Amino acid sequence: MKVLVVGNGGREHALAWKLLQSKQIEQVICVPGNGGTATMSSCRNLLLAVDDFEGISQFAKQEGISLVVVGPEVPLARGISDYLQNSDLRVFGPSKAGAQIEASKTWAKTLMQEAKIPTAHATVFTQATAAKSYVKEHGAPIVVKADGLAAGKGVTVAQTVDEAIAAIEAIFEGQFGSAGNFVVIEECLKGQEVSVLALTDGLTIRPLLPAQDHKRIGEGDTGENTGGMGAYAPAPIATPELMERVQKDVLEKAITALRNREIDYRGVLYAGLMITPDGNFKVLEFNCRFGDPETQVILPLLETPLEELLLACVEQRLAAMPPITWKPGAAATVVAASGGYPGVYENGMVITGIPEAEASGAIVFHAGTKLEGQQLLTNGGRVLNVTGTGENFEQALAQAYAGIERIHFEGIYYRRDIGHRVKAFRNG
CATH class of the missing domain: 3.30.470.20 (ATP-grasp fold, B domain)
Incomplete structure (x- = not known):
């Protein structure tokens, strides 16, 4: 069977990689994919936008695609599953109505409250003045969230009132686009x-x-x-x-x-x-x-x-289906990011060392990369995910770090303390 994976990040590379381990999968097509999916055996990229529903539908029907797997939240929130299902394609990913559970924090919070799902107390505001007054009254720490999709960056855990007010102003001034029509202010949970x-x-x-x-x-x-x-x-x-x-x-x-x-x-x-x-x-x-x-x-x-x-x-x-089965042991991944991320960063840096990282035993999932001729270049904030596996966390983390140390591009940045919580948990 042929599978089409929508998206271009590390998640989508990992999905394609895992699917291709099955003898049932003849080919994976990634839309639009990245430098890693471009070079995997039995995988190819299709240069369409993730919101080109008509183009994706036409290709999937022409190529006899058995399953479409949607990676990112944005096309789901815009209704890609509904569109493709109306074209008689099988799609893994919720409908536009279901995707509201991520696309609108106010919608999700209401659903949780109605279902009696344990969640933090929250209040929704449509005006900055009222939101600021609430923060001044309740103090910090407090959590400020843009209502809609913000690429994982619309949440501020404010340690001071001034930080919370700055976050409210940024949201209402349009820093997160339409996600800034509402602000959700939530109690700050510890743990x-x-x-x-x-x-x-x-x-x-x-x-x-x-x-x-x-x-x-x-x-x-x-x-x-x-x-x-x-x-x-x-x-x-x-x-x-x-x-x-x-x-x-x-x-x-x-x-x-x-x-x-x-x-x-x-x-x-x-x-x-x-x-x-x-x-x-x-x-x-x-x-x-x-x-x-x-x-x-x-x-x-x-x-x-x-x-x-x-x-x-x-x-x-x-x-x-029978119970899901798992390999014993643990896995850990370290993200190699562009210098300046999550702020301003440059693309187009030459990446080297991936074959050496993979030879050390690590799995390298591409995120923000692109292939130009024979050169692999950076093309995003989060560039690579270097994953290690092992019998325990120490082995998995050691393999991931041994791999990432072999990779180079100008401005490379990665955290050297991934797994610090699990180490503390195991020692305590």
Whole structure:
């Protein structure tokens, strides 16, 4: 079978890489793909935009595509699944109505409150003056969120009132486009964040391995938020007992609430959780797609063929599937970013050392790269994800860092403390 993967990041490279491990997959086409997917065996890029629904549909029908897998949230929020399904194509990814769970934080918060899913207390504002008054009254720390999609950068965990007010002003001044029509101000929860990605066919929902990422640009979890600077799985803080509670109190309640709204949700439901020091949890947010960089550590540990799980979701027969099986051990990934990210950075830097990194045992997933002739160049803020696996976290992290140390491009930046929480957890 042929599979079309929509997107051009590390997540999409990891999806294509995993799909091609199956004997059932003849070819993967990535739209538009990146420098890594351009050079993988049995994989090719198609230079269409992710929101060119008509072009993607026409190509998929002409090429006999068996399954379309949508990576990013933006085309999902714009209705790519609805469009392609109307063209009689099988699509893994929720409808536009379902994607609201990520595209609108106010919509998601209302759904959580109605479903009695544990979540942080929040208030929604449509005017900056009222939002600022609320912050001055309640003080800091406090969380300020742009309502809509903001590429993972629309959330400010403000440690001072002045920082919160600056975040409110940035949102209402249009820094995040239409995501700034509303501001959500939320209580600041303390603890550790965990990403629980689950596959669902709208009736049954099954979690994947819990992962933990590092959102801040700086070591020690300091500095600005990013799309993610590294991750590892399975996150030990998400114990089997806690995951049972997440299944019952978050995942199943969410799918029931979506059905009650007559939304047929088939795809990934990704719950971002805060695990509090007392062992309880609250949902910070939901996402409607595979996480990035969490996917790059979950898929290397997956034993069940990925296409079997995705097709079971699309065909609404997930309940009949055997339990998902996993390789023992752990995986960790470190993100190599362009100098200046998440602010201003330059593209077009020559990348070297990837063959040497892969020879050391690491898996290199491309994110912001492009191939020009025989040269691989940087083409984004987050450039590469260097993933290691092993019998334990120490081995996985050592392999990832041994790999990334072999890679070079002008301005390369990566955090050298990925996994510091898991080390503290294991030692404490």
